[in-house]
Amino acid sequence: MDAVISEVRCCLESGNYRAALVLALIIPDVYGLIEHPECRKESKKRYVAWFNDHILVSYAKKFTPEGGVSESYFDGDMCYSLRCKLLHEGNNQIDVKSINVSGDKGCRFELRLIVGGSDSYGRAIYSVPGCETVMVRQVTLNITDLCEALCSGAEDFCRTRNKDDFNNRQLNYVDLSKMTGSLNVGH
Template sequence: MVIPKRVDTSLTGRIDDLEKAFAAGAYLSAISLALTIPDICGDRLYPERKNETRRRYVDWFNAYVAFNYLDKKSLVTNGAITTSKYYFSGEDCYQLRCVYLHQGINATDPKPGKTSYNLIQFRVFSSGPGSCDHIGETTLVAAGKTTRQVDLDLMKFIRCLKSGVEQFLREYPQMNADNGSGNYLYGPVLDFENGRELP
């Protein structure tokens, strides 16, 4: 008989799995998992806001990740940001999460107060010190339509998300809990392949 190994579904376990997916070149899986982490964190931080999925997601992302995507036009006074504009905010990430996880696409529907991008795309580069995010616009003169696109370095996105989760857990260490079923045999994933054989 084999006793299965339970897969760690805590926040740190999920970040570890995310990094493994990226390292293995499983980019679609890495993006899917990355886009769910603000959902989990927002749900844990704001449990009283059960019917406000979007708001919880956006608020958590803006508090812990968005500052990594600060627009160069933001105003900094005495080393502090006095007015900020993120080129990739919680609203942008939430809109991507919705279309990517539910429709399998990265073309968002720009609306006032939500994302201004028609397309949000990740790029993967060889490992190195820099990253390359890019914002572009294409105007189809005949149609009179402008398409906005942001391209994000996937490795940077994962690093920023990991850093945000680490900060979140320093402030709220109890939020790291593996919130799977309390019964060992009904956890989200039981790994029989790497389990332990009973004598």
């Protein structure tokens, strides 16, 4: 997985933000399975648990007296929904039905992804005379910061695990363009 983390950072450095985000969003899938092998057939459960255990603190709004997160503006459920929407539909219109939006009944949800700004969250109320008032819960996430939080969380996680936990977690492929010289192809 070191290669994935390195490739996420390489994509960020070269300005390939969508590629970086797509790649970073698989990290909780892989590490969630390592941490929760009993959830092999429950990808959402292990994804959310890993994110909330290792990344959630980066998105905390409030903490418990013990130092845990009591309220956040982005959590494992939201990240899992973003992962699904981005990987399967190519957008970030996450499904609010799957998200616990406490105190926001009847409120629309909007997730915005940005480059070069900072995270923010809040509610916007749109009221036009003669029309229904609409409340929108907005969360804005910096793509670079999200990718870096996922990469750093993965690195921290790796330091707590046995190297054997990561066997069979690499993409194995052969780059033929690098082998042509040693195979005398075309000569």
